[in-house]
Amino acid sequence: MHLASESITPRSIAIVGAGQAGLLLGCALLDKGYAVTMVTNRSAEDIWNGKVMSSQFIFDPALQIERDLGLDQWEKDCPYTEGIGFSIPAPDGSGTQALHWHARLHAPGQSVDQRVKMPGWMAEFVRRGGDLRFEDVGVAELETLTAAHELVLLAGGKGDIVNLLGRDDSRSPVRQPMRQLALTYVTGMKRHDYYECVNFNLIPGVGEYFVFPALTTHGASSTQACDIMVFEGVPGGPMDCWGDARSPEQHLETSLNILKTFAPWEYERSRDCQLTDANGTLAGRITPMVRNAVLTLPSGRKVFGMGDAVLVNDPITGQGSNNATKGAKHYYDAILARGAGAFDEAWMRQTFDALYNGYAEKVVRWTNSLLFPPPDYIVKLLATAQHAPALASRIANGFNDPRDYADYWFDAADAERLMQREMEAVAA
Ligand SMILES: Cc1cc2nc3c(=O)[nH]c(=O)nc-3n(C[C@H](O)[C@H](O)[C@H](O)COP(=O)(O)OP(=O)(O)OC[C@H]3O[C@@H](n4cnc5c(N)ncnc54)[C@H](O)[C@@H]3O)c2cc1C
Structure with missing residues (x-):
């Protein structure tokens, strides 16, 4: 395998977007001697002090990638989640579980709030010698970046810029948001009497509720353990009710009301919860989509998409950050394997297709299947x-x-x- 450090000048790579995908790849490439420029539109302070963005639960295989790349700095502080719990309420409205089981994961998963992780990884990127710049990137900036770098990756997550890649219709069967999403970050949840789980509650016709421990911000610079409530409401149904919550306190109240009505066993351990902070709530919708992996700029130069920019799934299966991590590792291996070869369009397409056909297609199919009433x-x-x-x-x-x-x-x-x-x- 050729390493960049074997060449006289290191190969230069630019990444747009300092999120799970971009920072992981950037930090990894720096360690192999590549010259990496990261351009992103939010500072570490903005992220730390801003709203929560995700529930970012990561399962062990993706955590292992972070460990292998030396990016696991919160592992000892973040609670481990050791299993998956599954419940369906009784249809008679009695507030009991018609179905409940839990099973251990082969190895635990973790969720580190992206407000903690991304500022930490940005500092790590700079420590490893990366060039971190702050700019809202559009077509003009992509032209400048592609003129100056051998490879430009677009890892802009849900930023508008990723729409330039365009949807791949053949790989995107779902064409509209299938859930109204909401997050509520809380402290004070009672533990249940089995090991920590992602507790997944499927409420037919209403939506899904899942909840698990995590590590989040605490004040200006420290962290604290919390629990993340994730609501996935069927549009137009009783869990699609976040428009009326005008303040973080009302958002928490709405969260608890939903639990009281549809998952009373969860309400019982949540009734005394407090928000972690005034930014610990989020409501929104996502249209699942696979985008084209390659963007051709007006100049004819190419940009290569990665992470959510190319593969955006509904969070119902908690796979987005996992995909972003596995995808970044796949791109990293492909970049190293390319040696001194050109990062041309054929290489980009081949790299993405190998990821999609070998892995991501199965994740997309399974995730989309859960958005429809189960057979x-x-x-x-x-x-x-x-x-x-x-x-x-x-x-x-x-x-x-x-x-x-x-x-x-x-x-x-x-x-x-x-x-x-x-x-x-x-x-x-
Ligand atoms: C409600 C919710 C819950 C979720 N829960 C989970 C979960 O439990 N498990 C899981 O695996 N996944 C989950 N996800 C998905 C996960 O958060 C994403 O898949 C993951 O963050 C994608 O990483 P990324 O690097 O592609 O994008 P991001 O992490 O979003 O990073 C994108 C970066 O690009 C920057 N950017 C955007 N536009 C520009 C621009 N024009 N110029 C410069 N920079 C730009 C942004 O500021 C950001 O830094 C959830 C998502 C949501 C919405």
């Missing part, structure tokens, strides 16, 4: 898991690498075969 065989599968711990474990651990769902999630006969096998194992 009967999926309900049966989830119910069977309550009596078959190995099945519960398999479903839970699919979050680590959703390619596993391809074996049984999308076809009733495949799911039946798996259920039968697992129930036979239980009976044996």
Whole structure:
């Protein structure tokens, strides 16, 4: 493998957007001797003092990438989440769980508030010798960057600029937001009597509620443990109600009212919660989309998209930051493997297609499937898991690498075969 440091002058790479994807790739390339310029439109202070942006839960395989690249500086402070819990309320409105199981992840996951992580990684990027600049990048700035660098990556997340890439219609079957999203960052939640889980509550016709521990900001410079409530309301339904919440306090009140009505077991442990801070709330919608990986500028020069800029999923499966991490690692390997070769359009397309066909397509398919009412065989599968711990474990651990769902999630006969096998194992 050729390293940049073997050349006389290091290869120069520019990345637009200092988020999960851009900073991870930038820091990794600096360690291999590349000259990396990062251009982003928000300062570390703005991010730390701004609103929460995500629930950013990261499963172990992506955490391991961060560890391998020396980007795990919050691991010892951030609570570990060791499993996945799953509940469906009883349809009779009794406020009980018709279905509940929990299963351990093979290794725990973590969520470090991006308000903590991105400022920390920006400092790390500069410490490793990166050139960090603040600018709102548009077409003119992309032209300047592509004229001066051998490769320009667009990792602008949900910034308007990523729309220049254009939707890849063939890979984007969902064309509108399927959930009204809301986040509520809280302290004071009571622990339940099993290990820490991402507790996923599926409320038919209403939406989903999931909740897990995390590490967030505390004042100007320290951190604290918290819990993140994530609401995914079906548009027009009773969980699509955030427009009336005019203040952070009303947002918390709305959150608790939803729990009281639809998931009273969650309400019981949340009733005394407080917001972490006045910026610990968010409401919005996302249109899931796969974009074209390559942007051709008016000059003809090319820009290569990465992270959410090319793969934006509904957060229902908590895969966005995981995808961004795995995608950044994939691009990193491809850049190193390219040696002194040109980062031309063919290389860009080949690099993205390998990521998409080898991994991301399965994540997109599974995530999109959860945005629609589940077919009967999926309900049966989830119910069977309550009596078959190995099945519960398999479903839970699919979050680590959703390619596993391809074996049984999308076809009733495949799911039946798996259920039968697992129930036979239980009976044996
Ligand atoms: C409500 C919600 C909950 C989520 N929960 C999870 C979860 O639990 N687990 C999970 O894995 N994922 C989750 N995600 C998704 C996850 O947050 C994203 O997938 C991830 O942050 C994408 O990383 P990125 O680097 O591509 O973009 P980002 O992290 O968004 O970074 C983009 C960067 O580009 C900068 N930028 C934008 N425009 C410009 C411009 N014109 N010029 C310069 N800079 C620019 C931005 O300031 C930012 O720094 C969630 C998302 C939402 C909305």
